[in-house]
Amino acid sequence: MLTLRDIRKSYRIGPxxxxxxxxxxxxxxxxxxxxxxxxxGCGKSTLMNIIGLLDRPTSGSFMLDGAEVSYSDDDAxxxxxxQRIGFVFQQYFxxxxxxALENVALPLVYRGDTGTNSHDRCMELLKRVGMDDRxxxxxxxxxxxxxxxxxxxxxxxxxxxxxxxxxPTGALDTNVGGEIMELFKTLNAxxxxxxxxxxxxxxxxxxxxxxxxxxxxxxxx
Amino acid sequence: xxxxPSHLKEAxxxxxxxxxxxxxxxxGIVIGIGSVIxxxxxxxxxxxxxxxxxxxxxxxxxTIEKEFGGGGPPGMQGAPGAAGGAAAKAALRxxxxxxxxxxxxxxxxxxxxxxxxxxxxxAGKKLERCSPMGVTAxxxxxxxxxxxxxxxxxxxxxxxxxxxxxxxxxxxxQKQGASKLAGSKIRIGNNLFTVxxxxxxxxxxxxxxxxxxxMIYLHITTGLRVFANAEIQSITARVSxxxxxxxxxxxxMAYVASLGKGQAVRITSPExxxxxxxxxxxxxxxxxxxxxxISLIVGGxxxxxxxxxSVTERRxxxxxxxxxxxxxxxxxxxxxxESIILSLIGGLLxxxxxxxxxxxIAHFAKWQFALSFSxxxxxxxxxxxxxxxxxxxxxxxxSLLDPIVALKSD
Ligand SMILES: Nc1ncnc2c1ncn2[C@@H]1O[C@H](COP(=O)(O)OP(=O)(O)OP(=O)(O)O)[C@@H](O)[C@H]1O
Ligand SMILES: [Mg+2]
Numbered sequence: 036m037l038t039l040r041d042i043r044k045s046y047r048i049g050p051x052x053x054x055x056x057x058x059x060x061x062x063x064x065x066x067x068x069x070x071x072x073x074x075x076g077c078g079k080s081t082l083m084n085i086i087g088l089l090d091r092p093t094s095g096s097f098m099l100d101g102a103e104v105s106y107s108d109d110d111a112x113x114x115x116x117x118q119r120i121g122f123v124f125q126q127y128f129x130x131x132x133x134x135a136l137e138n139v140a141l142p143l144v145y146r147g148d149t150g151t152n153s154h155d156r157c158m159e160l161l162k163r164v165g166m167d168d169r170x171x172x173x174x175x176x177x178x179x180x181x182x183x184x185x186x187x188x189x190x191x192x193x194x195x196x197x198x199x200x201x202x203p204t205g206a207l208d209t210n211v212g213g214e215i216m217e218l219f220k221t222l223n224a225x226x227x228x229x230x231x232x233x234x235x236x237x238x239x240x241x242x243x244x245x246x247x248x249x250x251x252x253x254x255x256x
Numbered sequence: 257x258x259x260x261p262s263h264l265k266e267a268x269x270x271x272x273x274x275x276x277x278x279x280x281x282x283x284g285i286v287i288g289i290g291s292v293i294x295x296x297x298x299x300x301x302x303x304x305x306x307x308x309x310x311x312x313x314x315x316x317x318x319t320i321e322k323e324f325g326g327g328g329p330p331g332m333q334g335a336p337g338a339a340g341g342a343a344a345k346a347a348l349r350x351x352x353x354x355x356x357x358x359x360x361x362x363x364x365x366x367x368x369x370x371x372x373x374x375x376x377x378x379a380g381k382k383l384e385r386c387s388p389m390g391v392t393a394x395x396x397x398x399x400x401x402x403x404x405x406x407x408x409x410x411x412x413x414x415x416x417x418x419x420x421x422x423x424x425x426x427x428x429x430q431k432q433g434a435s436k437l438a439g440s441k442i443r444i445g446n447n448l449f450t451v452x453x454x455x456x457x458x459x460x461x462x463x464x465x466x467x468x469x470x471m472i473y474l475h476i477t478t479g480l481r482v483f484a485n486a487e488i489q490s491i492t493a494r495v496s497x498x499x500x501x502x503x504x505x506x507x508x509m510a511y512v513a514s515l516g517k518g519q520a521v522r523i524t525s526p527e528x529x530x531x532x533x534x535x536x537x538x539x540x541x542x543x544x545x546x547x548x549x550i551s552l553i554v555g556g557x558x559x560x561x562x563x564x565x566s567v568t569e570r571r572x573x574x575x576x577x578x579x580x581x582x583x584x585x586x587x588x589x590x591x592x593x594e595s596i597i598l599s600l601i602g603g604l605l606x607x608x609x610x611x612x613x614x615x616x617i618a619h620f621a622k623w624q625f626a627l628s629f630s631x632x633x634x635x636x637x638x639x640x641x642x643x644x645x646x647x648x649x650x651x652x653x654x655s656l657l658d659p660i661v662a663l664k665s666d
Contacts (some may be wrong), residue, residue: 116581117580122579128663
């Protein structure tokens, strides 16, 4: 479903050019559950942001569902993020002024979909992650694990084919992290959603069908 | 960009989240919109008020005044004739004035008047705020005055020592202890006058060039004799039905010219007075408009500042929304809606403030208050425009943020 060829990313800091990704090539099939591991600072998040179309590579080719996307315009990328990708972040990134339900509904709002259908769909997903009884709570009234569940509901609400999770359990204890991981596994197994998880936890990585290891800006074979 | 109720709700919420800043930004808008609204609405009130007064007096009334020669200033009453240096034109004689209706078919009636001065007292006590004037019997009707008690001066009162007083003078007399108004004696200079009637109170302001409530009316022939340097300077004339004001004016002009010997008058019609008042209103409007625009700009800059700070503080939120699929236009729209709501709140407060101010002005000027819907529409429109104009730049800044940069910022 996605193919990266020789993806490079460099940042210019003052006079020096810092190469973060030094030619990443990676292929992920539809329905895979992949984890990406590697030392801190090796470029995992940078790669993930490029896959998630939040950032653009300096060079290289990125095919998503058979179409080259690295050079698409901003609106087209927004639409792909909205329709096909679900994000789960280490810091949850819920909007603090909105309730759990309203947070989950955000991707639908940007599709122009705010009716009762959308409300029902959001409740269904909150139920799915076990948070339907907290639908009207604000993020600051929820524990970290609960917030991450709401964030997962938000990632799923738009029926994406790809879920990108950057250290989704990084801020949670082992038990809660395990529960979150179970959720990802179920989604992958039951709905065939492609899931890519960045993690530092070998326990988590072990549960994935495939582990890609990064070192110094490249994927080690 | 789409506008959903949820967007409005969120905008309201985020504005509430930074109350202090929001309120500070609002002050400028409130003052700006407030003065614009006050301006428009006072303008409306004055316009309606003057129209109302014209209707009360009638639009068929011409004012004929003696033209002063050589462009010199009008001689002060009681001042020696041509003290200004330039020779004043010859005075209009009473009999030539009274002949106007018979010589000019366009004029139905004339009411010449002569103003006097001098100490006025009652029972040995000085009367303040009153002024004597010599008039004819026609004066009452042409000036739309009515009697409260007694009778007005008649043509048979020539050279008499009778007087008719305005309601304010009557009140003054009663305060000084007059038990009965009719028959009371008022001293003007060295002459004593007997009150024979009192006119009804007339609302303040208006088109009349005198204050009817403060007048002591004598017969014009008496006035011409007892007032120092008395000279007829103003004549009110009613135009005959079916004659236009202009036609009547031309007839009077021709008649006065036919008198020869440098006789000249200036004739003012109500239309001219209205036009002049409108010109004055325009100046007033321009002034308030300038104040309003300046405070609107200040207010708009305040809105822009609030929005710029808001964009900086909410970079993370912008990043999250972008990650979830918000397009640049969505972000731009979100911030624009916020600045429009902010300005509209200011606008609404300003409308209330402005209408309140115009109510107070009308109250103290004793004008009839009128609510101007065009002013309200203007207020809403202008505040909306301020919101869009000054919110556009911050909204655009927000929309141009790179998603990943926004998401990584704190
Ligand atoms: N905007 C940027 N400007 C300059 N350098 C950057 C920028 N973003 C990331 N980097 C650098 O790129 C490198 C990779 O960062 P990245 O966040 O991808 O690491 P990571 O593998 O996700 O680390 P961690 O496991 O700690 O999250 C780091 O050395 C970082 O300093
Ligand atoms: Mg990282």
